[in-house]
Amino acid sequence: MNLVAILGGALFGAGVCISGMVRPSKVIGFLDFGGAWDPSLLVVMGSALAVSIVAWRIVAKLRTPRFGVAFPAPPSPLVDARLIGGAAVFGVGWGLSGYCPGPALVSLVSGVTAVFVFCAAMIAAMFIVELDDRSHHPDG
Amino acid sequence: MHNFTPGHAVVGGVLIAVGLAVVLIGTGRIAGLSGITAGIVRPMGGDRSWRVSFLVAALVVGALFELAAPSTFDVGPARPLWLIAISGALVGFGTRLGNGCTSGHGLCGLGRFSKRSLVATCTFFGIAVVTATIAGRLG
Numbered sequence: 001m002n003l004v005a006i007l008g009g010a011l012f013g014a015g016v017c018i019s020g021m022v023r024p025s026k027v028i029g030f031l032d033f034g035g036a037w038d039p040s041l042l043v044v045m046g047s048a049l050a051v052s053i054v055a056w057r058i059v060a061k062l063r064t065p066r067f068g069v070a071f072p073a074p075p076s077p078l079v080d081a082r083l084i085g086g087a088a089v090f091g092v093g094w095g096l097s098g099y100c101p102g103p104a105l106v107s108l109v110s111g112v113t114a115v116f117v118f119c120a121a122m123i124a125a126m127f128i129v130e131l132d133d134r135s136h137h138p139d140g
Numbered sequence: 141m142h143n144f145t146p147g148h149a150v151v152g153g154v155l156i157a158v159g160l161a162v163v164l165i166g167t168g169r170i171a172g173l174s175g176i177t178a179g180i181v182r183p184m185g186g187d188r189s190w191r192v193s194f195l196v197a198a199l200v201v202g203a204l205f206e207l208a209a210p211s212t213f214d215v216g217p218a219r220p221l222w223l224i225a226i227s228g229a230l231v232g233f234g235t236r237l238g239n240g241c242t243s244g245h246g247l248c249g250l251g252r253f254s255k256r257s258l259v260a261t262c263t264f265f266g267i268a269v270v271t272a273t274i275a276g277r278l279g
Contacts, residue, residue, distance in 0.1 A: 002189055004167050004190075006193045008194055009195060010198065011158050011162060012160065012243075013199065014155050015153065015158075017205040019149055022213055022214075023212075024214055024217070026143065029143055032269075032272040035276055040143070048156050049250055052252075055164055055251060056164075056251050067167050068167035077256070083237075083238050084238075085237060086239065087234065087261075089234030089238070091263060093227045093229070093231035093234055094231060094264060095273075096223055096227040096272075097224050097231075099227065100173075100231065100241050100242045101174045104228075104231075105195060106199060107213055110202075110206055110215075112213065114216070114224045118227060121226070121232065122229065123232065126177060126178045130178055
């Protein structure tokens with residue numbers, strides 16, 4: 001099972017490096033509609049989403065995962081203030097720096113000070129929320 | 141449009157999603173990166189080993205890119221350090237309250253047409269565009 005996670009992580013790491021998601025200047029080039037707009041990130045998300053849709057179709061045809069216990073339960077339909085507020089706060093943070101969690105963590109290997117500052121603040125904030133809220137979250 | 145790199149975007153996007161799909165199909169886990177990170181720092185334990193394995197593998201591959209092609213990464217921050225720190229805290233709080241980030245909601249959740257993930261993704265993308273556009277005007 002850990003070998004599967006290693007393979008998945010390696011592919012993910014290569015993907016964020018090749019796509020340019022690890023470069024905040026490129027991410028902001030997409031998010032900032034006022035500058036020289038770069039649509040690359042839209043193509044990254046679109047092609048990745050196509051693969052994800054196929055992956056869930058494969059899951060629907062299988063009974064149990066080969067190296068696991070069960071597939072995730074169907075998604076909760078609950079849309080509440082916590083979901084929208086959290087997503088909005090994340091959006092402000094992402095728009096300010098151009099870093100989202102996965103690419104930021106992979107970028108630690110570049111040794112750039114700002115990445116360490118970002119990841120330290122992000123992990124500290126996650127830890128505080130986890131201290132306060134130990135309920136299990138289903139959707140990742 | 142002069143920075144548009146569609147070829148790299150398609151190859152990279154497919155690799156990102158295949159990485160998440162390998163974990164989903166193989167183990168039944170949703171590999172959202174904020175969920176993985178929070179699952180490692182969560183005090184009450186849980187299954188850390190697959191999460192650590194995933195992250196370490198991603199960082200090792202990142203290190204190979206740093207060695208072979210240093211231009212993969214930016215050399216400096218796009219914003220002042222104090223703003224980077226605030227941004228990190230907002231991303232940490234927001235992804236845990238909203239229960240997912242670009243990978244968990246934007247790819248895994250949207251891939252199975254989850255209403256929650258659709259609402260979350262539209263919200264964080266929209267707010268990020270507004271924030272980055274305003275921040276870009278303020279310099």
